[in-house]
Amino acid sequence: MSNYSTLVFAWLVFGVIHSVFATTLLKTRVEKLAGRPWPYYRLTYSLVAVATLAWVLHVHFSITESILWLPPWFEKLLAGIAAIVGLVIMFICIKKYFMYLSGVDVFLDKKPAAGLEQTGLHAYIRHPLYAGTLLFVWAIFFGYPYLSNLISCACITIYTLIGIYFEEKKLVKEYGDSYRSYRAQVPALIPKF
Numbered sequence: 001m002s003n004y005s006t007l008v009f010a011w012l013v014f015g016v017i018h019s020v021f022a023t024t025l026l027k028t029r030v031e032k033l034a035g036r037p038w039p040y041y042r043l044t045y046s047l048v049a050v051a052t053l054a055w056v057l058h059v060h061f062s063i064t065e066s067i068l069w070l071p072p073w074f075e076k077l078l079a080g081i082a083a084i085v086g087l088v089i090m091f092i093c094i095k096k097y098f099m100y101l102s103g104v105d106v107f108l109d110k111k112p113a114a115g116l117e118q119t120g121l122h123a124y125i126r127h128p129l130y131a132g133t134l135l136f137v138w139a140i141f142f143g144y145p146y147l148s149n150l151i152s153c154a155c156i157t158i159y160t161l162i163g164i165y166f167e168e169k170k171l172v173k174e175y176g177d178s179y180r181s182y183r184a185q186v187p188a189l190i191p192k193f
Contacts, residue, residue, distance in 0.1 A: 003063045004151055010056040011155035017052050019163070021045040023169075043103030060148055068145040074120060079143030082135055089132030092121060097129075116175045118182055123193040126182070127167075130160050131189045 020026055031037050036136075071079070084146070099105040121128035137156050141149040171179045 003059075004147065007056075007059050007148060008155060009151065010059040011159070014049075014052045014056050015155075015159045015162075018049050018159075018193030019166075021048060021161070038105065043106055047100045057153075060152055062174065063146075063148045065146055065148060068150070070146060071143065071145060076143050079139045082139035083143065086132045086134075086139055088164050089121065089128055089166045090136060093129035093132065096120070116171075116182060118186075122186070124186065126186050127164055130153050130164060133142050134160060134189065 027041055030041055094101065100109065125131050134157060137149075137153050141153045168179075168183065172183075174184075
């Protein structure tokens with residue numbers, strides 16, 4: 001297996017594991033086995049995601065290769081600015097939802113606010129964390145145009161688009177017409193100006 005095939009395989013494994021843990025079916029089965037809602041499910045999910053992502057990044061950065069093209073200084077500058085904007089968007093989202101997303105809230109009495117989030121970045125795009133992530137990874141590729149970066153960007157983009165499809169089905173099921181109305185007004189990833 002070539003290094004690039006291994007990288008695609010690693011992203012595939014990450015995507016499958018991450019997706020399986022995100023399903024209500026697995027969570028329900030774990031709760032049945034435990035005999036009650038298992039409060040550490042989200043934390044376990046996060047730890048598994050971090051471990052598999054660390055493996056993917058190890059595979060990615062172990063590839064030695066030559067650059068696809070030499071980006072001019074202005075391309076590197078624009079890529080750097082885009083990467084910073086992507087990181088800021090990611091940081092805002094992660095800061096707002098860290099306790100819930102990571103599962104650390106199991107050790108605290110703090111619970112996430114219930115309801116459909118439509119304020120802050122969510123007033124402009126439905127999936128700001130995904131948008132920030134995609135902006136960041138593609139900016140890295142255009143700043144450092146290696147084949148491994150292109151492969152990782154393509155895998156992340158495909159996985160994100162598939163994830164959005166299934167997440168939106170879950171949100172429609174949970175919030176019904178409220179989410180349908182929100183979805184009709186607010187774009188998924190690229191804000192309207």
